[in-house]
Amino acid sequence: MNYPTQPKASHFINGAYVEDTSGTPIKVIYPATGAVIATVHAATPAIVEQVITSARAAQRAWAALPGTERGRILRRAADMMRARNHDLSVLETHDTGKPYQETSVADAASGADALEYFGGLAATLTGEHIQLGEDWAYTRREALGLCVGIGAWNYPTQIACWKGAPALACGNAMIFKPSETTPLCALKVAEILHEAGLPAGLYNVVQGMGEVGGALVSDPRVDKVSLTGSVPTGRKVYAAAAEGIKHVTMELGGKSPLLIFDDADLENAVSGAILGNFYSSGQVCSNGTRVFVHKGIKEAFLTRLSERLEQAVIGDPMDPATSFGPMVSERQMEIVQSYITKGIEEGARLVTGGARLDRGGFFLQPTVFADVTDDMTIAREEIFGPVMAVLDFDSEDEVMARANATEFGLAAGVFTSDLTRAHRVAAGFEAGTCFINSYNDAPVEVPFGGAKLSGVGRENAKQAIEHYSQLKSVYVRMGDLEAPF
Numbered sequence: 001m002n003y004p005t006q007p008k009a010s011h012f013i014n015g016a017y018v019e020d021t022s023g024t025p026i027k028v029i030y031p032a033t034g035a036v037i038a039t040v041h042a043a044t045p046a047i048v049e050q051v052i053t054s055a056r057a058a059q060r061a062w063a064a065l066p067g068t069e070r071g072r073i074l075r076r077a078a079d080m081m082r083a084r085n086h087d088l089s090v091l092e093t094h095d096t097g098k099p100y101q102e103t104s105v106a107d108a109a110s111g112a113d114a115l116e117y118f119g120g121l122a123a124t125l126t127g128e129h130i131q132l133g134e135d136w137a138y139t140r141r142e143a144l145g146l147c148v149g150i151g152a153w154n155y156p157t158q159i160a161c162w163k164g165a166p167a168l169a170c171g172n173a174m175i176f177k178p179s180e181t182t183p184l185c186a187l188k189v190a191e192i193l194h195e196a197g198l199p200a201g202l203y204n205v206v207q208g209m210g211e212v213g214g215a216l217v218s219d220p221r222v223d224k225v226s227l228t229g230s231v232p233t234g235r236k237v238y239a240a241a242a243e244g245i246k247h248v249t250m251e252l253g254g255k256s257p258l259l260i261f262d263d264a265d266l267e268n269a270v271s272g273a274i275l276g277n278f279y280s281s282g283q284v285c286s287n288g289t290r291v292f293v294h295k296g297i298k299e300a301f302l303t304r305l306s307e308r309l310e311q312a313v314i315g316d317p318m319d320p321a322t323s324f325g326p327m328v329s330e331r332q333m334e335i336v337q338s339y340i341t342k343g344i345e346e347g348a349r350l351v352t353g354g355a356r357l358d359r360g361g362f363f364l365q366p367t368v369f370a371d372v373t374d375d376m377t378i379a380r381e382e383i384f385g386p387v388m389a390v391l392d393f394d395s396e397d398e399v400m401a402r403a404n405a406t407e408f409g410l411a412a413g414v415f416t417s418d419l420t421r422a423h424r425v426a427a428g429f430e431a432g433t434c435f436i437n438s439y440n441d442a443p444v445e446v447p448f449g450g451a452k453l454s455g456v457g458r459e460n461a462k463q464a465i466e467h468y469s470q471l472k473s474v475y476v477r478m479g480d481l482e483a484p485f
């Protein structure tokens with residue numbers, strides 16, 4: 001590490017690190033070894049009060065700045081993130097266990113892209129002029145006020161930026177609560193934003209478990225909540241936000257289908273299945289974990305997939321050669337192990353993997369089940385680990401019906417060389433984000449989010465602006481005003 005994993009203090013409030021050791025201690029565990037690498041403290045009611053008060057106090061002046069000035073600060077922060085990519089990636093690896101091979105290209109880089117993109121958009125946020133005969137009206141695009149972001153543990157830097165960048169670009173203040181499992185990275189995002197010139201109070205980080213998130217969501221001074229997390233948590237947060245009629249963005253879980261037709265390029269399809277199941281040790285919301293393979297190519301697909309999985313380099317996440325790391329925590333590893341046991345009990349064929357590695361930390365083998373049927377638990381529930389379920393299909397109509405027969409709708413993918421079919425299938429998917437002959441791309445220019453239980457709203461792209469701002473309509477009468485009496 002180029003800098004210590006223990007942060008200066010648990011929280012970042014009003015432009016400075018703040019500590020309150022009376023909050024519940026949260027131990028940060030390096031997933032590759034099980035060692036405690038830092039301890040932070042959950043926010044106390046006093047910390048929650050302090051962060052809400054200071055964020056609200058700072059917001060109006062920020063919203064009143066020209067968009068160019070807000071944008072310049074975000075773009076400066078993006079440059080700083082890129083310049084510090086190595087250190088941020090090392091920290092991300094220690095927070096999550098994801099291999100440096102991944103974090104060095106994916107996490108701070110994606111965060112910087114969001115800061116740069118929304119920094120660029122900040123100056124373009126305008127209303128419109130509406131002519132009404134001689135009278136007219138105009139709209140003003142205004143900030144919502146105080147936004148709360150609540151993060152999952154799989155992409156701590158990316159999530160902190162995907163929520164913070166559009167919020168700040170629109171003139172809001174943000175309080176971000178990272179997952180208690182990965183509390184370190186968001187503090188660095190806050191530090192960088194302030195070094196880049198962000199006025200104090202506008203991007204704050206407070207630590208804690210669900211209760212702290214709940215306290216923030218239900219506070220009447222909070223105007224918007226954006227959650228990245230599981231569907232059960234989404235239900236609670238959405239309900240609490242509804243009580244105050246707050247704006248929400250919900251980025252929730254998935255059980256996405258990936259369809260591989262017999263005319264697909266097999267090597268590309270295997271790559272897509274690997275990227276959609278084993279990247280970040282399978283801890284990706286949009287993963288295509290139900291892999292439907294055309295019957296005629298199933299065995300060829302499984303053979304090539306098994307060969308490719310033998311090339312996975314599993315081990316020390318800091319070794320640049322390592323391409324597959326541990327699960328984020330012992331608890332998550334145990335959850336995934338229980339799904340593997342269920343898959344075997346319910347009659348799925350274990351093609352490869354299935355075991356914990358005999359070494360420190362929370363390592364599981366990349367696991368593939370074949371002959372999975374739609375009713376099996378591993379085909380219905382989000383596992384959030386490196387477990388691929390391969391199901392067979394005969395026809396397009398049949399597989400489309402089965403692919404959509406889920407309460408989730410985050411993502412979906414198709415591999416085929418028939419372009420007409422590819423677009424027909426994409427149109428038929430009940431999902432927010434679809435891939436043709438690819439999987440898990442998430443560039444900032446493209447809206448990302450889910451349908452059905454997988455979410456509400458979109459992150460990234462111009463559409464995110466709609467979720468962090470609101471329109472005010474102003475009517476202007478040019479002549480006298482008549483009234484009935």
Ligand SMILES: NC(=O)c1ccc[n+]([C@@H]2O[C@H](COP(=O)([O-])OP(=O)(O)OC[C@H]3O[C@@H](n4cnc5c(N)ncnc54)[C@H](O)[C@@H]3O)[C@@H](O)[C@H]2O)c1
Nearest residue numbers: 151152153178179209210213214229230233251252253285
């Ligand atoms: N759609 C997406 O963009 C996306 C991205 C990443 C992860 N996810 C999903 O996140 C899940 C994994 O992450 P996780 O285990 O951290 O999820 P989780 O739902 O357990 O926790 C998410 C966050 O919510 C907080 N929280 C828990 N209860 C709360 C409450 N009552 N009020 C307010 N906050 C509360 C947690 O402290 C944490 O910060 C998976 O389901 C995954 O699919 C979705």
Ligand SMILES: C[N+](C)(C)CCCC=O
Nearest residue numbers: 154284285286440441442
């Ligand atoms: C950029 N990825 C890898 C698609 C992750 C998006 C966020 C979901 O976990």
